[in-house]
Amino acid sequence: RTSGLRQTRFKKIQADRGVHEPRNLLRDMPVRWSSTKIMLDRAVGHRADIKQFVCELEREETNEEKRDALSLLHITPLEWKNALRMLELLQLADDAQIAFSAESYPTLYNAVPALTLLTSAWTLRLDDPNFVEFCPALEIALEKLSEYREIVTDSRTDAYWISMVLHPEYKFGAEFREFWGAQTDQLKSAMEKIVRSHGSHYSGAILTATTVSGPLREVAQATDLGRAAYTTATTEASSTEHWRVEYERFINTHYDIHEDMTLTRWWGMFASQLPTWGSLAADYLPIMSSSVSAERAFSSAALTLTKRRNRLKGDIVEALQIIKCALRNDLLTREPAPSSVVDADLVHEDSDEDDG
Template identity: 30%
Template sequence: METSTPSSNPSPSPTPTPSPAPVEYHEPPDEFVQDRITYVKRASIAKKGRRLGSSHIWKYGVQYIRSSDKKEVYYCHECATGKHKQELFVVNGTSRVRNHLEQKHQVDPQSGVKKPSSTRRSVLDQQRSAAVTSTFFWKDSIEKFKELLVRWIVYCHIAFFQLENQYFRELLFFLNPALLSHLPKAAKTIRSWVMDAFWSKKQRLKDDLRQARSRISISFDLWTSPNPYAILGVVAMWIDATGKRQITVLGMRRVYGEHSGENVGSVIIELLGEYGVGGDQIGYFMLDNASSNDAAVEFILKELCPWMTPNQRRHRRLRCLGHIVNLCCQAFLMGRDCEKHLAKLEKHYQRGDYTKVEELWRKFGCLGRLHNLVRYIRLTPQRREEFAAIIIGGDLAEFDRLEPIQNNSTRWNSWFRSITRALNVREWLEIFSARHVPGKGSQGIANFKLDGQHWFELEKIELALKDFYAATLLTEGTKTSLADWFLTLDCLLREISETKDHYHDMHTDDDNNFTWKYLESCADAAWSKCAEYYNNQQMNWQNRFPEDTDLPPAYYAAQILDPYRKWAWFRQEWVLHGDEEKKRWFDNAQSAVKHLWEREYKGRYPVESLPSPARRERDPDLAFDRQREHKRIRTDAPVSTTDLYEQYISTDRLHDEDASYDDAIAYWLSRYDSQRDLARFALDLFAISPMSDECERLFSSAKLTIVDRRGRLKADIVEACECLRAWYGKPQVEDNSDIEDSENDNGRVDN
């Protein structure tokens, strides 16, 4: 027995035929009563008729006012003609009315005309089939369908108007005809579904934050969207009620007016208020190195935590390790004045003066030549094709058809990837440079060619940049904590210092080769930039706050409160070598961490003692009672008055070289009910990521949402889509076939 479905007949569906003449309806009453509620025709009481939309629904009905709540409802002429009970939909859109006219009165949804009787019968058969199938589509299934649809839309950056596409709708109706009654026909309805899902999940997140086992630390950054809006992304970091570390998007808010610290801070205060996060719950701020962020943190903490001293507020402002490493890398590549050089380049890029850009890059030797050569090749499709046509094969076949990578001033490690790729396709670049014939009016690549000396320098630079690359990769993502911040920076400073000494020795032995002197100056510039942040002297900090030139104690405390580390590393690196200055650093760090413990944690989180169980009544027996009393231990003073922090650091560290931050969190969670003060101290710090890279990922996703065809998206729906996308998370199975080939670009030079 065949079942009729919307796609069971392979032939095209018949085109609806318009009725020969418009249907005439009787004039509806000015007032009527249904279900004890009075309805009054809007036209009879309004002084001025409301302008109706262009939808065809107004051919088949009029508006009435419901007396109970003054809502405007839809009165159907077809129901009145057929003597059916009026459904009286509230007029806040056209989807429900259009569904009613289509399903009950066979009005075509596209043309807005009634279908002929033969078509009407086939539609009725289709509806009967849909009704049978819909028995399996109960209310919970419909809600699940809505959730899955919204999740797919926001995660895959689907434009809302795509749900209006007839081909997509026919596909879904083929799979399940019951969706005919539930799939909205207007993009506006999908928008409301997304906003409903956003508010629902936001409320759940608010509840989770209220039950957090640590303070809520914040990361935020500003971004200019393609619309263009000034968008502020805000991310929260905390330990949840189950003991898991969470890094979650709180919101994306449009910032109006000046991008000052006070203006940005007021937006964040408003957002935190929506989640119910008050001053007692605020932790630290992990941000990039923009000076406006200093003012923003100061403004936020003054407003939410008025009891804090200026010193406490400054110590809550932490610096993104990824940005510090990138600044050191730029200093290595472009010298001590790298900020000025980058500003000049950016100015000429914005003006479109690429001739001046090329001239500026020529000042940077092999780096400038490589940048200009890669840009020249990638500038036109013809040059790209010419480069891709070079095939070497043999042992180098795996590198055929790889394009050179262009460096980017804002993307971390882009120079490392660019140089590594250039070294891997060196033969291809040399062949291209030898064969290429420039077009008319083009100067060609005479000034961009790389000779043997340039390739030698690039090899040495690529080797030095591996330290920066490793420092970034080892501390990004969700598997690291603030405990890795100081160790990574210290290791990077040591590696740069060794590189500088190595190049100095090479220059001493071979003073005829300028490369060694050049590389020594590069390493010296990177070392100076790294030392600024290591000694807390960045951005004229020492002159601005001469009384506060030590690093915030949170950097040290995060490592000390790792039971597998404690003070062991500092003793090993600062004390055992006998360096008096580093011994002083060690004493200052110990004092700073202890002061932080006593000022903000000690005695702040009392352990809730459970009531002692009721004692079972015994029959009185003096002989037994005397025996029990004689054996009882009696104390006149508290069992222990030892400071919990002092007791913790006086014991040996746990020995497990493979222990991760998850193990450290588990250690303190097991003591959360017995050592609440110290456990909160540790969990507050382990919740913090050493980087603010999550904001960058948020903006990369939003760039795919706000494409040219969606340039009119408002800030509220952009926030809803991106928050939902982050909250839903990645699918468990993903196709990684389209990952950029640089991900799998094994360093040929290393082999």
């Protein structure tokens, strides 16, 4: 009850200074990501309100011993400055987490760049005199990032670097080399072997993009120039391993991807031109880089499995979740197939038009 009264008082202090939507302070939770950062962010934004709140409690307290205890709650300017510095450190970690955490699209390709940037940012602040009080904590944090780096660079784990190669703006570029360094050439050779292995399933598809196809082929062969061009293209494609042609096409071609376009959608557009790479994208990109989507799935399933539906089998629950996701995200874009229901609706619409 006392806590409720104090919350009301704290909101009243905000309302008196013209805040339209007064808010309470927050407490961090070990099981929620970035909760400490969010807690500090809220507190820093209400520094004046917190000061007035403590002053009012101290002024109204009649017991001298309790009043002295309340006076210790005043936050000094130096403590607020340290809170701001800690908030800066936590904000860096939060930005890195957001970079490779998403609910509805893949972000594994951002895990390595985010890890690299966070390591660099914290290392710079480790040598900054303004963060000297945080050095012990930063050293522990950097040790943990080093452990993550060992996991990422483990030879048995290829998902991280392959997902970066599958990004048309990363591939084996500067961001890739910054992290893997001398391993880049070795990983290039490994990537060639992987594409060659997958390319055996798409040996004929690559000819579509390298030769004249469809009705134009007959027109091209009808002229000497067209016949020469067609023969040359076919010979070149036949003399070169198909996987090699596709491999070099993707690696050596500059592609742009719009900032609002997800990587899965981009590969959906280019899968027909790069079938082997598209197959790899379908295998690797769905790998989750964080547990955000899984946590949301469990939370959503808890809403689906009510007390009246708690005996549903796993496959039924999975189907319900997929349907719910498709409906809420407007993924059901295909026209309905012919059926008696559709025919009845069309007849009903025609009759309404005739009556009108």
